[in-house]
Every structure is written in C-alpha cells, then in structure tokens.
Amino acid sequence: MAHQEFLDQVDAYALGALEPEEARALEQHLDSEGPHPLCEAALARAREAVATLATDLEPVAPPPRVWEGVSRAIAKGQEPAPRAPELPSIPEPASEAIRRLRPIPPWVYALAAAAVVVLIFAGINVREAHRAAAQASAAAAECRKELAETRIDALRKEDAIQLLLEPGTQLVALKSSPPAAGPVPPGSGIVLFNPRGRALFLGKSFEAQASHDYELWLIRDGKPLAAALLPPGPDGRVFTEVPSKVLTGVRPAAFAVSVEQKGGERDAPKGPIILTGAVAAP
C-alpha cells in the first residue's frame, strides 16, 4: 500500500468505517512495511478527532460490577466470563428456558441428529437445571446465580441450534492432532460454520491454564488466520463466537485449535496444534 492510499483512508479507518479487509490492509502497511512517521501522525490526528466526538456525551458511571468483572478476569489471566444478566425478581424457571429448545421441526431428522451432537457439546443437563430451580426456594442467592448460568447455557444452546438450522450451516468436527498426546489435555470441539459469515466454536473438556490460552485458527489458502481465543468455563466447556470480520473472504479449508502463550498469537500458531477439522467443499 502506498502512503497516499493510507492517508486517503486513515480517517475512515479511525472511525471504524472501513470494511474488514480494507482495515487489515492499513494495519499491514503500518506494521510490516517499516516506520511511517507521516502515516502514524495522520492516524494519531484522526484518532484524536474520533476520541473527541465522545466528549459530547455526559459521562455515565458504570455499575461497580463492571470493574469487579475486569478485576476477576485479569486475576484469573483469562477472558471475562459471559455476563450474568440481571434476573427478574421471579426468575424464569430453568425448565421454561430448556423447553424453548424444542422447536426443531420433526422432519429435519438429519439436523436433529446433528443437534444432539451440539447439545452434548453444549452440556444440556435437565436434571441439574431442575435441581437448581428446586434449590431456589431454599437458598435464593445461590440459586439465582445457578439459574442465571442455566439460562445463559440455554440461550447458548438455542443460538447454536438456530445456527445449525440455517441453510448452509456445516458442522465441522475437530479431531485430536496429534491424537490425545502431549502434556496438554486436548479437549474436543466442533465448529458450526455458515459461509454467510457466522461460526460458533463449542468445546468440552478444556482445562483452563494460568499461563496459556486456547486459540482457534481458520486455515485459508494454506495460511492460518487467528479467529478467536477460547476461554473455558469452570466446567471445561467452551462456547465462543468467531468475529464475523474473520469470516469474510474465501471459504476456509479447515479450523484448528492450538495452545498459545497468554493472549494468543496474531500471525501463526507457535504452540502445539491440538485439534483440527476440515471444512467440506460446498
């Protein structure tokens, strides 16, 4: 990319108004083609102008739980857990949330079979959900927390099933690579991939590690592209949506999971590849 081309687009870049591939081209210009004092100065000017637009707003104090969440996340050295939504005073019974998971059309037998796989990975457990609901009357505070988690779990499963039911969605099973060897427990996972720009990773048996992160890679044209970090929950399950900007462009040939140093890698996996799975041709 020429300097002038960068300068022509830097304002839109600072505003976040470029398409993902255009933004990547500008970032590559800055990062891999040597120092560019003029381009950096133009970027600084544009960013300051963009930042100034926020001064038109009255500051609003965020609730204390936000900082508490940040503090917990950095103490654990991992991504923040998904938010626990505010519960209504009478929380929705877990059974209601789970009942909503049943709208799979009976004629979609193949999809239903695949949905079972999704549910296994997402970890549906009706008994536990009922048990949590029953405990709500006895230990309200504790049960509210459990119900919140159950609801999140149910919503995630619903999201996964809806994606699975969308035309063109493919279930990519990721296999151990190398098979179950090495010091890092490989876990197992699937990717629900829709070529129209959505992908969800669902995994189980992922062990959270203090000094490492699991990272999902997308293999396109023989090259890896960092897709997302995969923070496991306390139960070892992973549910991560791949940012849509990563999915734009040519259809990926495969997905892979590696174990990287904290924060992950940007350009290519440096740690061991523990799972891989090929995307079927259209």
Added chain:
Amino acid sequence: MTRPAEDGTVLDSVRRGDARALEELYRRHSSRLYALLLRMLREAADAEEVLQETFVDAWRRAREYAASRGSVEAWLITIARSRAIDRIRNRGARLRLVKQSEQMAPAEPAQPDAPDVHAQTRLRRALGTLPPEQRRAIELAYWDGLSQTEISRETGDPLGTVKTRVRLGLQRLAELLAG
C-alpha cells in the same frame, strides 16, 4: 485529550503488570467510555460487557500501545468502539439502530468526573460548521457502526461521495478542534 502524559505513565505501569494502574485508567476513563458504549449499543448489559472487555483487552494488549499513533484515551476509545462495532454487526442490528430514534433512558450520572463543558461546547460548534451531509456520514459511522459501504447503501449516495465526506469531515473536525 485529558492527561495524556499521566496516562502514558500509568500505562507503562500496566505494561509491567500493575493491576492498580489499570484501575487508575479505569477510574479516569470508564465513565466516558461507558457513555459512549451506551449510546452505540443502546443496551446497558451490552455496554457493561463491552466496557469490561475493553479494559481486559487493554490489560492484555498494553505492550501494543504506541504513543505515536494517538493518546491512551484515543487508544481505549478505539478498542471500545471496535468491540462495539463487532457486536453491532454480529447481532445484525445496524439498520434497527439507524432507524431507532428513541433516546436511552436516563442513566446514573457519573460522580467522579464532571463533564468537560468547554470541550463539549467546542465540539458542538465544530460539528455545527460541517456541511450536513459530512456530519451525517460521520455520525452514521461513529454512533451506528456503519461502514462506508453501508452508509452509501443507507443514504443512497455513491460510495466515492461517502468516502470523500468522511475524509473531509473528519479532517475538518480535527482542524477545528486543534485550533
């Protein structure tokens, strides 16, 4: 921007793994960022989550910060807006947001940081001098997370025209605010 030198020093401490330094950055900037995210995402739960992600991201990526590319506040706003735009695009609600005219319910005003009235006045004056079409293009990108292509689709203006409006509008704004 406010306190760039101090922010830079604080960020140096964050780079060395000082969580209290991150808390100090949070204390200084979270109210402004939260207001921005509330305006962009229109849902308090989403704004809280993205604000949390922003500071966790800042903690992890502190080493990537380059003062030559803008102030710490501008860097934090870039992170927050980038995550908010991802979220807007993921939930496919861009057009809904554009058409949504109702204002946010009044939220709890910030206690620690009084609004910078002088800066607000200056910004409003600067925005007021922009041609309406330039201002509209910038606002669609800034608040609603639309790309230039989407702005072109939304307004019916040619893509090249939209690109010119964004570039000239932001450059003009930068000049007015710097002057």
